[in-house]
Amino acid sequence: MSKGMLIDITMCVGCESCVYACREQNKLEKGDTGVLSAYNWTIVQQYGDEIYVRKMCMHCLHPACVSACPVGALEKTKEGPVIYHPGKCMGCRYCMIACPFKIPKYEWDNVNPKIQKCIMCFERIREGKEPACASECPTGATLFGEREELVKVALERIKKEPDKYVNHVYGLKEFGGTSILFLAPVPFEKLGFPKGIENTPLSEFTWKALSLTPQIAIGGAVFLYGLWWIINRRIEVSKSKNIEKEQK
Amino acid sequence: MKKLNLKLTFWRGVFLLITIFGILGTIIRFTKGLGAVTNLSDDFPWGLWIGFDVLCGVALAAGGFTITAIVYIFNLKKYEELVRPAVLTAFLGYLFVILALLFDLGRPWNIWHPIIMWNPHSVMFEVGWCVMLYTAVLAGEFSIVVFEKFRLTRLYKIMKSIVIFLVILGVVFSTLHQSSLGSLFLIVPEKLYPLWYTPLLPFFFFLTAVGVGLSIVVVESYLSHRAFGKGLNIEILFDLVKFSIFIMAMYFLLKIMDMAKMGALSYLFQFKYETFLFILEFLFLLIIPMILFSVEKVRTSETGLFFIALIIVMGVILNRLNVSITGFESYTGYKYLPSWIEVMITLMLVGLEIAIFSKIAQYFPVFKHR
Numbered sequence: 098m099s100k101g102m103l104i105d106i107t108m109c110v111g112c113e114s115c116v117y118a119c120r121e122q123n124k125l126e127k128g129d130t131g132v133l134s135a136y137n138w139t140i141v142q143q144y145g146d147e148i149y150v151r152k153m154c155m156h157c158l159h160p161a162c163v164s165a166c167p168v169g170a171l172e173k174t175k176e177g178p179v180i181y182h183p184g185k186c187m188g189c190r191y192c193m194i195a196c197p198f199k200i201p202k203y204e205w206d207n208v209n210p211k212i213q214k215c216i217m218c219f220e221r222i223r224e225g226k227e228p229a230c231a232s233e234c235p236t237g238a239t240l241f242g243e244r245e246e247l248v249k250v251a252l253e254r255i256k257k258e259p260d261k262y263v264n265h266v267y268g269l270k271e272f273g274g275t276s277i278l279f280l281a282p283v284p285f286e287k288l289g290f291p292k293g294i295e296n297t298p299l300s301e302f303t304w305k306a307l308s309l310t311p312q313i314a315i316g317g318a319v320f321l322y323g324l325w326w327i328i329n330r331r332i333e334v335s336k337s338k339n340i341e342k343e344q345k
Numbered sequence: 346m347k348k349l350n351l352k353l354t355f356w357r358g359v360f361l362l363i364t365i366f367g368i369l370g371t372i373i374r375f376t377k378g379l380g381a382v383t384n385l386s387d388d389f390p391w392g393l394w395i396g397f398d399v400l401c402g403v404a405l406a407a408g409g410f411t412i413t414a415i416v417y418i419f420n421l422k423k424y425e426e427l428v429r430p431a432v433l434t435a436f437l438g439y440l441f442v443i444l445a446l447l448f449d450l451g452r453p454w455n456i457w458h459p460i461i462m463w464n465p466h467s468v469m470f471e472v473g474w475c476v477m478l479y480t481a482v483l484a485g486e487f488s489i490v491v492f493e494k495f496r497l498t499r500l501y502k503i504m505k506s507i508v509i510f511l512v513i514l515g516v517v518f519s520t521l522h523q524s525s526l527g528s529l530f531l532i533v534p535e536k537l538y539p540l541w542y543t544p545l546l547p548f549f550f551f552l553t554a555v556g557v558g559l560s561i562v563v564v565e566s567y568l569s570h571r572a573f574g575k576g577l578n579i580e581i582l583f584d585l586v587k588f589s590i591f592i593m594a595m596y597f598l599l600k601i602m603d604m605a606k607m608g609a610l611s612y613l614f615q616f617k618y619e620t621f622l623f624i625l626e627f628l629f630l631l632i633i634p635m636i637l638f639s640v641e642k643v644r645t646s647e648t649g650l651f652f653i654a655l656i657i658v659m660g661v662i663l664n665r666l667n668v669s670i671t672g673f674e675s676y677t678g679y680k681y682l683p684s685w686i687e688v689m690i691t692l693m694l695v696g697l698e699i700a701i702f703s704k705i706a707q708y709f710p711v712f713k714h715r
Contacts, residue, residue, distance in 0.1 A: 134387065161532055167469035168455075168462040185462050188451020191469045193390040195532045202387045203451065205380025210451040291535060299532050303468050306528040306547045310471060314517055321513045325418045332420060 099158075100177035100222055101244030101276035102231060103251055104151050106288070107261055108238035111149035113141050115230035115239060122218060122229035135202040135213035139230060142289070148281075150288050151239065153230075154179060154200045154215035155268060156276035159298030162192035162201055170212070171201075177244065177276045178217035186212060197272055197291050197299060217276070244276055251280055273298035360696045367693025370686035374448060382686040389673070393683035396669035398445030398691055400526055401662045402438055404550075407558030408565070409435025409483060410519035417512040424581060426713040429490055430569060431562050433702065433711055436483040441698045443476065448690060468528045475522030482515045494709050523554040530668055538672040539609040540623045546668070549596060553630070556592035557661040559585045563654035567647060569712065572703060582650045589657055590638055593631045619675060622667055629660030 119125070119139050127136040139153040156179050163171045163179060170185035171192055188210055192201045204210035218228035226232070231241035240247065251266045267285050268275035271293030281288060374382045385392050412431040415421050447453040459473040485504065492501035504511075527550030530537055543549070563585050570577040604610050613620060634653045643649030674680050683691075706712060 164464075164466045165469060165532060167464055167467045167473055168458040169464040170462075185455070185458060186452060187455040187458050188453070189449075189469055190390040190451070191467070191529070193387070194529075194536075197535060199387070203390060204378070205386065206378050208376065208378045210378060294534070299534070300466060302531040302534060302544070303528055304466060305544065306524070306531055307466070307468055307471060310521060310525075313521060317517045317520060318513055321414075321418055321516055325420075325509060325513070328418070328420045 099175065099244050099276065100217070100241065101156070101247050101278060102217070102228070103240045103242070103247040103278045103280070105238050105240070105251075105254070106148060106150055106279060106281040108236045109141070109149040109151065110236055110238075111141050111143060112235060114233045114235060115139055115151060116141060118229040118233035119215070122221070123216075133200070133202060135204045135211070138213065138215040144283075144288055148283065148288070150281075152289075153277065154217070155198050156215075156217055157272055157298070158274040158276065159272070159300055161195040161197060161272070161299040164298075164300030164303065165191045165195035167191070174219065176219070176222055178219045178222065179214075180216045180219050181212055181214070183211045188212075195299065197293070244278070247278055251278055254280060267293075270295045273301075360700070363689055363692045363696055366686070366689040370690045370693075371448070373686070374690070379449075379451060382684060382690075384681060384684045384687065386679075388677045388679045389670075389681040391669060392681055393670075393687045393691055394445055394449040396666045397662070398449070398694065399442050400665040400669055402442040402445065403522065403526060404554050404557055404661050404665055405561050405658065406435040406438030406442070407519065407523060407554040408562040409438075409486075409558070410516050411555055411558035412562055413486065413512045414516050417509055418516070424584075426578070427562055427566065427581065429711045429713075430565060430706070432483060432486045433490070433705060434561070434565055436480070436487045437698050437702055437705075439476065439480045439483055441694055443480065445691070445694055468525055468532070471521065471525045472529065475518050475525060479515060479518040479522055482511055482518060485511045486515065490709050490711060519554075520551060524548060524551040526550055527668075530672075533673075536673055536676045537668070538612075538619050538675055539607070540604075540612050540619055541668050541672045543603050543607055543609075545599070545603050549600065552592060552596045552599075553661055553664060556589045556596065556630075557658055559589040559592070560654035560657040560661075563589075563650060564658055567651040567654075569706065570647075573706060573712065577647055579645075579647055579650070582647060582654075583644065586634075586638065586644070586650050586653050589654065590631070590634050593634070593657065593660075597627065597631050617675075619667075619671065622663070622671055626660055626663050626667060629656050629663055631660075634660075 116137075116139055120137070123138060125136045125138065129137055131140060133140055133152060139151060142150045142152060144150060156177055158173075160171070160173055160179050163173050167189065168185045168187060170182045171179060172182065173179050190203060190212075192212060193199075193203065200214050201212045202214060203212060218226075218230075221228060227241040231239045240250070242250075248266065248269060255262045255264055255266070262280055262282060263284055265281075265285065267279040267281065267290055268277055271291075273296060279285070279290070286292060370382055379385055383392060383394075408431040412424060412427050416424050416428050446456065450456060459470055460477070464470050486508070489501060489504045489508065492504060524547035527546035527548070530542070530546055531544065534542055563582050566577060566582065601610075613623070633656050637643045637649065637653050637656075640649075643653070670681055
């Protein structure tokens, strides 16, 4: 029952209704258009004459930011959204380093700064409503629903109109999959999407090293103690032998 | 004697100036936020304070665990006189790292959160725990000196009897900590420049830390000798530099093999800023030290050995800055240079550490009476 959104770039007319809906819903008063920031959680970027691409948190199925956060301030909810608990955050900004989509942004001008990003209107989803951007979208370019359903819809659209779309649902497999899916008329690399490592969440790269910690700690301690014991023992033995020799 | 006084006044003046600017910077930092004093941005969330203060700070504290391991575990008592200065350097180094973190963290009052809020899947969580645990171990190791000074015989004896356990814990925590600082960057395979990104980063961070740990002890012994006139054993310095070069040679051998495996060797032949920095790292860490060491005049002089060690230290600093800062520049398409306040605060903290070190060295039995 994990929710998601399907953003069909071919249907977007670049009206920015989503941007304003987001700003109103999340009370982002300082909002500055054009760039993602702590005060602007979604933008619409123009590519060429007629292509408009929404940028926002992808709500990864296995988010790098969630794995990176030392105190669990970022959380992947079972409903789909990746949300933030400011009370836990220490402000180390490792989530910003980790995110492959450059999504988490920081309140650089705040003395008590928070990490900010799209939270897929988590509160609204809990109330059974759609995220603000999806409900305000006049063309249906942003479609909210069950991720599984949306995947089917996306594949169907490609099948129906193969000339209109590139044969790729972005977010299906990238970095182990994302809750936000994209359809596009041109290859995604041209629209600023990272190539994405298929089927592999970034957290696996760190986990490979991190999961060795107990072995290194326990193995290392035992090994070092053993080494110390043997070396010490040999020194003692050779000392006592020397003493014996002297006595003889 | 007059000459020495003059010199001290000069350095004191410099330190005073740095401290004034540093304190001003600190006030702005804690009243206006990070954006007001640093050149950090959403494109470059980590800068000098993480790259230098934390990554280099920890690497340069590696003398503590390498020397204690050599003396206590391998039982090479010849190097015993190095233990206390090395432990003090490491202890102050870790305190300095924590202090720097208080500046860099956006919400420093939450620094203790990893104690109760766990995320074992986070490398940063492991880093946090390693800092806490190893700092505690270093406090234990250094407490022996304090107990000796104040003639607290019972406590002194208790600590002496468990010192081997502290040393083993120290080596384990250090190994984990040094390597986990490398693991931090495993999560950015598409962001970090291919000359630096490798799954072996944690191992390489550990290996270079061991190498630089030995070098930093040489640097510190030499400088302490100049400052306090304590005895200097050239034979020991020679051994440490030799080992340090040996470890760096091993590092580069493995690094080149790994680059070949990763298909990153071709990046060596691109005419780019990163290539230049990588080669510079190579020169500092291995080539220049090796050439200097092959000259008899250099390797038989204390000053010569000091300079070799210093070059290795600079090489490791360069390496850490490359992994944490320059290695990201081609991805973000944005060059980060620290603001002057970032630099001043860093210099203030370094100056503070050196000042505290020399005060403690003056009043506590840190250096052996030769």
